[in-house]
Every structure is written in C-alpha cells, then in structure tokens.
Amino acid sequence: MSGLGRVIRSGVRRRRVQTIVIGLVTAAAVTATVLGAGLLVASKAPFDDAFAAQRGAHLTVQTDTDLVTESQLTASASAPGVVAAAGPYRVLVVTFAERAGMRLPPLTIVARADPGGAVDRVELASGRWPARPDELVLGGGHVRIPPGVRLSAPGGTEFTVVGTARSVSDTASAWVLPSAIGALDGPGTADGYQMLYRFADARTATEVESGRDAVVATLPPGVVTGARSWLDVRQRAVEDAAVFVPFLVAFALLGIVMAILVVGTVVAGSVGAATRRIGILKALGCTPAGIVRAYVAQALFAATVGAVAGTVTGNLIALPVLAETEQLYGSANATIAWWVTLLAAGGMLAVVAVTAWIAALRAGRLRTVDAIAVGRASGPARGRWASHLAARLPVARPVGLGLARPFARPVRTIAILLAVATGSAATTFATGLGASLLRIETALDQNVADVTVSGDRAAGPGTPLTADPAKALATIDAQQGTQARYGLAKAPGTVVGISDRVSVTTITGNATWDGFEMVAGRWFMAPGESVASGPLMKAAGARIGDSVTVHVEGTPVRLHIVGEVFESNMAVFTSTTTIADQKPAEYRVALTQGTDAGDYAETLTGALAGQALTAQPTGLETDPLLVVVEGLTATLTLLLLAVAGLGVLNMLVLDLRDRVHDLGVHKALGMTPGQTIAMVIASVAGVGLVGGLLGVPAGIAMHRLVVPMMAASGGLHLPATLLDVYGPVPLAALALGGPMTALLGALLPAGWAARTRTATALRTE
C-alpha cells in the first residue's frame, strides 16, 4: 500500500463517526434522488414511447355535425403549424346492451376504416380490426369484454366484439367501420365529428393552444364542441406515479443540501481537528495535492458505501409505486432506468467530491510551520463578547458557558443551525403533507356522513331505491340524533368530445356539509345549476359561468356551471330539481354530537321498515396510494432527521475534540459531569431553537409549494382550506423539534465529555 493509501486508511479508521455520518448522509440523499428522478422518468417514459410509436394526436377536436362540412374539416389540416391530420371521423355516444340484457356504460364510438394513418395509429391488443358493419373493437381501458361477445345497439342492431385496441391519445372507447354509423345513429344518440392533429411544436400548453387557435380559425365559428390537448391525456395517464414526484424531488433537494452541508463541515472539521497531523505529514514530505487527495478520498470512501446503499434502498422503495405504472401500460419494464440510478449515485459522489475538495483545500494550503505550531498559541478571539455577556446571565454558569460557545465557532454553528433547520423543515413539511393528504382524501371521498341509508344490498350499489324519497327523508328527519341529511344518485353520463365517462350526481337536500370542498365559485342553488370537477371543466374547455350538455341515459341535460368542486374524476353535481327522474340511491346522515352511530342506525332501520331501506354506520376506507405516500414521507423524514441529528453529533464531537483541554480545565476547577452535560447541551440548545424556528417556515413554504404541485400532477386545483393545516399547537411542537433534534444529537458527545478523565484531558494538546 502506498504512503497516501496508508494515510487515507488511518484517516477513515480514526474518524469513525465522520465516516459513518458521510455514509448515512450520502445514502439518504441518493435514496431520495433515485426515487425522485427515477419515478419522474419512469412515470412518463412508457406514455412518451407509446405516443411516439402511435403518432399520437397533439390535439383532438370534436365538432358539431350540422354546422360544418367534412370538406371544411379536411381543409383545417392545412392550418399553420399542423404537420399531420386525420379525420374527420364520425363520433357517436352509444349505450349498448349485452345479450343478457345488462346495460353497458355509454361508449364513445369512432368510425374509422382502419387503425393506421398519419395520426393516432390505434394499436390492436387482441383480435382484429372490424371487417363488417356489425363488428366493433373495444378500447382496452374502458370496458373489458372479450372478443366474440355480441352487443345490442339502441336501434336493435347487434354488433360483435372482434378485438380490443388501445389509443394512446384516448380518442375513443370503441371503433367501428364508417359503414356502421347508420345502424348506430338514432334518437338520443349524441354525435359529432372528430379531427386529430399533430403540430410542429406541441411541447407546451401554450404551443398546443396556439395550434388549436390556428385550427379553430380555419373553421366556421361555434362548430368546435371540444378540444383536448395531448398534455391533458398524458397528465391523466401518468398522474398516479407523477403525484409522488414533487414531494420526492423536495426530499431529494433536502437530502442534497444536507449532504453538501454535512460533508463540507465533516471534512472541514477533520482538517481543523487534524491540523497538527497535516503539518507533520507535510514536514515528512507529503505534498499539498497529496493532502487534498487524502481528504477527498476519505470522504469518497464513506460516500461510495452510502451511495451503494442509497441506490439499493431507492430502487426497492420505488418498486410498489412503479408496479401501478406497469399495470397502467401493460409494460413489463416499469423499473427505474439504470442511467437514472447511475446518474443519482454518480452525481451525489461528485457533489461529495467537490464539497470535500473545497474543504480540503485549506489543508493543502496550510503552512507546515503554522500547522505544527497549532495548540501552542492562543485560539482565535471570536465570540468573546458572547462569553462576557453569558457570564452575566441569570443562569447556572455551565449553561452560560454553553450558550456562549456557538459564537466562538460561527462556521460550525451555522452548519449545526442549517442541519437542524433542514431536519425541522423536513418534519414540518412531512407533517403538513400528511395532514393535507388526509384532508384531500376526505374531500375526494365526499363522505363524512356518520350513517348511510341504502336499499337492498343484493341489487348492487348505485341501484335506485324504490322507496318514496319524501317519505324516507321525513323518517330520517324524525329520527332523534339527525343533524343533517341528503339523498344522492349517481349515473354515468357523457359529454360530446370527451371519451371518458362523466359521473353525474343528483342531490336531494343540502349536501354541502359532506366533505365537498369548493375550488372556486359556489355550490348550486337553483334548478339547472351545477358544480363540476376540474378535470371535467378542463376536458370540456369550460369555465365557471359556462354551460355544458351532459347526456344522462340518452337524455341531454343542459347544466350551468356555478362552481368548481374538488374532485379528481370527470364529475358534475346538480340538484334533483334539475334531473328529476334520478331517484336517490342512498341517503347520508350526519348525527348530532354524542349520538352513537350504531344505535342510531339500528333504530332508524326499524323506523324505515316497509320502505326497503337499511341504515348502517359509514365505514372508513383509506386510499392505498395515500398509505404509500405517507409511508414514504415518514421514512424519508426519519432518515433526514437522523442525518440532522448525526450532523449535530458530528460537529459537537469535532468541537469537543478541539477543546478537550479546556474541558479538562473546567473539570479541574470543579465542574461536575452533570454540569459538563448541561454545558454541552446548552451549547446546541439555542442553535437548535433558532434552527427550529427557521426550519418551520421553510417547511411550511415547501408544503405550500409542493402539495399544490402534487395535486396539479393529478390534474387538481387545491382549495385553500386543504392547505391550511398548521394550527398554533402543532407549530409550537414543530418549533420545539429543532432543539429536540439538537438535544438528541448532543446526548452522545455530552456523555463522552462528562466521562472524559480530567487528568487525560489536561494532558491533551
């Protein structure tokens, strides 16, 4: 082994705490980075690959059939920026029935002669493309019916399912030949034309909108009933995995900041603590570059072990999240790309190397004579004013000595401060994230009712009740303990131009208490008014104040949107006075405080006898995605808190080693072990408190930035109420987390200082 190698090996052995700290910090940072970057890439790659292979449509335009001709639509392909177009295709919304008589949800049927073309090359997953007018291919993601099954159209014509296909642009839920249109079209069937476009530039929403404007300008005014950007389709396709990305990126950034901070201070501290050793090595002929290399290599040794551990951990944690993406695309390759792992680990090692190099440069620059003379001269005069002031504070002297200590080593103090602040920010962010996710789940669930009243369970959920709504509501109102109640019915609907089904909920009574959160506007009040979800409004290109026509069981219903409700699906909510034939499928009841839900449900069921209704306490379900996110948050927070604590520990160890002789003097003058512990803990308590106070607002700022980004990844706008999660008591507790982290980090060094033998300490140079 070379001389330098021996120096590195002995350095690693001598500085075990620092070696472990660097390793753990790197592992934490690499884990978070691999997760963040890996999921970001993995969540989008399958869609992007499929979109490129299928020449997906950057814009899907839906038009009226009466106000525009096919030749006018064909001519729109020459609009500026359009590089390819397909269509016009006839599009109808049809509700088929299976031979057994079961009604299927409404399907958006597109008439195409073949699956290929310049845009949206539909990929057959099974079977074949229709060859006859009575055949159809189903979109794989919409209805699962195997080939060979026969379906009845509203006019009585039977269609045979001959295959399943997938359009990455999600342009239809089924395809037929153009010659089949006659058999499908009829009263109550919504229809239109579909045009598909690819643009020269469509990477951003602005570019797509610009393309859309160019296309719309070539058509008669008012003919476009819907236009969907590929970016919206992509967002919905990747949202499950994408929802993880903003908070993982936040944790990755925290990890990287912490790594730079801790590695820098560890190496700088090692240089400071080993100044005399460096002087001796240089006196023996070690070059400045050799010294720098030795310190960088020591840091890299620990960091490499940490990077390997972080790589493995990051990939393992990502597996359950990526499994969902895998199911979404039927892809067998939903793993974190090897290059992402390599980049994360390599990048982190580079960060460590540069940080260590900068810190170690001081070691290389030290003059040999000065380095050897260390310990024989008085220390720097920093922070004496603080010592002077602390001596006059009305606190026990060891506490005063501890409180003054941070001012003697300002750089080290700032490092401790930042470590604690980062840990505190992570905890604050994680706490807020958990609370917001819980509120989001409640708001999306839209069910905080204590008791649910429903009909015969054998009829299946959502089956309209036979009971008279007025009588049922009167019985519920008469029941003691009822605070509020309403009835609701859900029906599948369609909006021309949107291939996804739209959930139409009709409400009897006041439902505003049941977890509904308004993003904007107000709750519906008058007949014809409705509140719609963000995804529906976006897909329909509608705003508050606009009206949309929703087809419910073949009947068009014009709904005036007066508010945006927080909801992740395509959904619209309105009153029974708007869609009168929708009878409630269940009733939800809120109870007065102190009423037992079980007893209430039992009594109400008795009161409802004869109306074929039963009451049951409402069960709580937890979203598995929420469980995964909260688990990841807790893991990463604990990891960062541990790193923050280790950072404090490491810096205190360095500090105590620096002043072990002074410690001996204190003890020789009568400082007891208890007083020594008090002094060491006091030296970080103030810094911890300040770190906590700095970290809490930083964590809140991160929460305010990241949670809306997470929601946006899922296509949602968050109401402010879901972000206001920090009350005064939790905030005070979070602020105390800083000193607690510092305290935990200080316990070991304080114990070490208390146990140090006075005589030994006095002999230390």
Add this chain to the structure above:
Amino acid sequence: MTDPVIELCGVTRHYDKGPPALDDVSLTVHPGECVAVLGPSGSGKSTLLNLLAGLDRPNAGTVVVAGTRLEKLGEAASARFRRAHVGLIFQFFNLLDDLTVLDNVLLPAQLAGAPARGSREHAARLLDSLGITRHARAYPGRLSGGERQRVAVARALINRPALLLADEPTGALDTASGEDVRHLLDDLHHSGQTIVLVTHDLRLAEACASRTIHLRDGRVEAER
C-alpha cells in the same frame, strides 16, 4: 494538634503493566505547611498531585484530603470536593482564553454555586492583593506570563481552599516573573495557606517550602 490537611497512606498508582508511578507512598501535611515535592521527570510528582486533587485514584492505599477520602469518590463527588477544598495552579496557567480575567477568577465560585455578590467582592479583593485589578476586564492572551500566573493564583484562591496545589508554577515563566511568583507563594504560605508545590525549581522550594520531599521512581527518596 489540628487534623492534617493531607494524609496519604501506602499509596500505589501504576498504569498498564509498567513500573508503578507511585509506589507505597505515605505522606502527612498539616495546616499552614508548604511542602515542595522535588524529583526528576517520571519520578511520580504529577501523579502525586493528581491524586491529591482527586483527578486520579490510587490502585492501593488511602488518600485523605481535608478530611475526605478521595479514592472512594466518583467523578461528580471529586469535582465537588475540588471546588470546595482545593485550588489548582498549573505550569501553563490553563486560563480560559475566551473569558476575561475576572470571569476566569470567578468561574470556580460560579461552578460551586456561591452567591454572586460575595464572589465578586472576594475576586476584587484577590485581584487587588495580587496587583492585577487593572487587568480585570482584559483577556488572558494580552497578559505577560507572570500576570497570567497571578490570575491563576487568584482563581485557585477564590473558593478559599484548604489546600493549594501548584504544578511547576514557575516552569513557564522568565526569571523576573518566576521571582514574582515565588514571592507571591511565600506570602501565601506566611498568611497560613497550606501549599503543596511540585517543582524542579530548587530556588522556589528553598524560598517557600517549610518541608521538601524528594521522589525518585515513585518512592519517597528523602524528606527534609
């Protein structure tokens, strides 16, 4: 006759497997005595001083200082014993650079929880009697060696200790400063302070000590 301040009986201290640093040493020091411990390097002088200060424990024998058996004390009790009964003066002063002269002097009293007002008045008197009042607000780094050792003496006396232990108090001083400290210790001795000096400085021993003990290889070679 009053009880002795120091009573060592058959004290042995050895480290690892080497020869004992102190080997069956017995010693008695009465109040008001000034005993100088002389001997070459490695003779056991510092070990003896550490045992008397409660900084170290013997492997065998008993150490009684100011009526307290030190070999039985834990770390906390040793610290409390030191601040109550012992003042320490070191060769290299061991003043804390970040504290003013006054704060250095006050520190043992503050650690002992002594009333602040009384301590400050006593510190002021000590600084005055040692001629360093003008340096009360200065930091040790600005003082000469002799002045620093005076500060160390004031610090050692702040808790009115029964025993003053001095480890080579003139070892790091120039001739003039050394002479200065010799006079100071002599004055203290004549004021009735019990002192144990560990020194190579024969002139210091002759000037101050009422008794000298010569150690060699951990044993008392001679006593005068």
